[in-house]
Amino acid sequence: MLKRTDYLTKNYGKPDGWTLAAYEAGGGYRGVRKALMMSPGAVVEETKKAHIRGRGGAGFDCGMKWSFMPKPSDKPHYLVVNADEGEPGTFKDRTIMEQNPHALIEGCIIGCYAMGAHTCYIYVRDELHLSKERLWAAIEEAKAKGYLGQRPFGKTYEVNIFVHTGAGAYICGEETALLNSLEGKRGQPRLKPPFPAQSGAFGMPTTVNNVETLAIVPTVFQLGGDAFSKLSALHHLNDGGTRLFGVSGHVKKPGVYECAVGLTLRELIFDLGGGVLDDRPLLGVVPGGSSCPVHLPDEIVNIPGERFEAYNGKCILDIPLGVDTFRGAGSMLGTCCAIVMSDAVDPVLALQNLMHFYRDESCGQCTPCREGCGWLERVVNKIVAGEGTMAELDQFHEIATNITGSTICAFGDGAAQPALAFIRRYRKNFEDYINNGAATQTRSLSL
Amino acid sequence: MAFALSDERIKEFAEILSRYPNKMAACIPVLHLCQEANDNWVSDEVTEYVAEKLELSAAHVKGVATFYSLFNREKPGKHQVWVCRTLSCALRGSEGIISHCEKRLGIKMGDTTPDGKITLRTAECLAACGTAPAMQVNKEYHENLTPESVDAVLDKLLAD
Ligand SMILES: Cc1cc2nc3c(=O)[nH]c(=O)nc-3n(C[C@H](O)[C@H](O)[C@H](O)COP(=O)(O)O)c2cc1C
Ligand code: FES
Secondary structure (H helix, E strand, O other), rough: OOOOOOOOOOOOOOOOOOOOHHHHHOOOOOOHHHHHHHHHHHHHHHHHHHHOOOOOOOEEEEHHHOOOOOOOOOEEEEEEEEEOOOOOOOOOOHHHHHHHHHHHHHHHEEEHHHHEEEEEEEEEOOOOHHHHHHHHHHHHHHHHOOOOOHHHHHOOOOEEEEEOOOOOOOHHHHHHHHHHOOOOOOOOOOOOOOOOOOOHHHHHHEEEEEHHHOOHHHHHHHHHHHHOOOOOOHHOOHHHHHHEEEEOOOOOOEEEEEEOOOEEEEHHHHHHHOEHHHHHEEEEEOOOOOOOOEEEEOOOOOOOOOOHHHHHEHHHHOOOOHHHHHHHOOOOOOOEEEEEEEEEHHHHHHHHHHHHHHHHHHHOOOOOHHHHHHHHHHHHHHHHHHOOOOHHHHHHHHHHHHOOOOOOOHHHHHHHHHHHHHHHHHHHHHHHHHHHHHOOOOOOOOO | OOOOOOHHHHHOOOOOOOOOOOHHHHHHHHHHHHHHHHHHHHHHHHHHHHHHHOOOOOOHHHHHHHHHHOOOOOOOEEEEEEOOOHHHHHHOOOOHHHHHHHHHOOOOOOOEEOOOOEEEEEHHHHHHHHHHOOOEEOEEEEEOOOHOOOOHHHHHHHHH
């Protein structure tokens, strides 16, 4: 279902579209006024009705996560925004911070109020200097208006927001690594439990949410949770509302498009993305950031469970992009930013590119990930050089399988998943390198 | 000479500290502040200074400074250029952009031009995949790169 919306994107591309004046002219800061008239518990309940599935990749229900926070006590509570956007292929949060920062600020005020937090940190990766600048400016504007500080909108409930910065480490997007980094430590993930809601930032109850998750919350309070959820074609699967869909790689019109949940990959690639460059055939598509499996354009899905019957027997490109639809299909929705590859692409080189990334970014804490990611890259490098063997191709499979599920955080699975998916779907290409040598391979990554 | 922040930057330092419930949390922002004040690199003098200011062990600060790729442990060129090499950019020709930069500057990725003007490096996904290929120059992004647009940027840096 292709239904474009503009709750987050109406001011994108407009001159001064990121200012408070532009935001309010478009109806901004109305949702928070409504929320602050409700009790914090009612705010959480309303958010639950919206069925916002976490936009950071794991798809956990936002209102549900908020409800895990303990009752207010003398301990400070924290809201931490994950603005580390580093998952290859993902570029949606940056557009919000640069072009609609007040939506995030408004969402943070509502989130703080709902969860008993008075302090919010927005953890932005260092590279995004313009995002940081726009966020600080938005905070200053909101403070000057009395929307932030001791009495936001006249309500006796202090909220302060600070921008915090990383220093170049993909792993800091993982929420517990992010918390360590926020605390001034090396960005290594923590063992769970305890979960952040029990012991998060500075050992205090904390919720970590993605930028887009929070930025859409004001819309929920403008429309009402249920009405927001029903915008989605997957409302019945508790996957509600609207979201940002990205598409990059070999499409004519790469970019970020805001639509109701329920869009299909075919609509994203061909209707919004304008089709494949040079009208070439599709080789494959990675649905939501590089840690998701790659799919062939003609894969048929078969999702167990009655709820999914309507989708069975359909092509993966034609089922709605949802957290549970894609999980059920053996895939992952991730960040909902697709990477498109035309038939000009050599999938062996594409995997080599990704394995370099994971080897480079493994934080080194867990042995299976640290050693495994290095090993995966070495094997694929050997295959690309024409020096690989069939035994090594099988070994590659084994290494990836052994990383899966054996590490503290999901980074390891995120590296193993593309590794396994590429060799399963493009095994012949890998075998060709092994049997015929590198010299016979003429394809590349770009057109 | 021992490293120290200027009076103006000390004010910024105090403002940073005020954001957090403890001093350790200021570690990364303060390292950034000091790196900027120290020709864009974090020397041992800098880590010792930060450790003292934040009442942390020098080992802790060094451990942090070496974990994150954007803290330079050696002095880089006057300008820093990072070209994204990850998949979405590679699909749109970043390999060509990388070799173009290397040829134009006569250095390899990871190196600094002999005149100390430019340090050239690759980056992993910069969250600019929809406008690939992309690169970061100091604090600015340049997107939808072509060899011509890259030349225009590099020429400016070399002339500076
Ligand atoms: C290796 C790794 C990297 C991640 N990177 C990000 C990221 O850059 N941004 C993000 O929001 N979530 C990222 N996540 C997911 C977070 O751990 C967490 O689930 C998310 O911030 C929760 O927010 P949400 O519930 O609003 O989606 C990453 C997870 C892993 C395992
Ligand atoms: S892959 Fe280059 S910006 Fe994402």
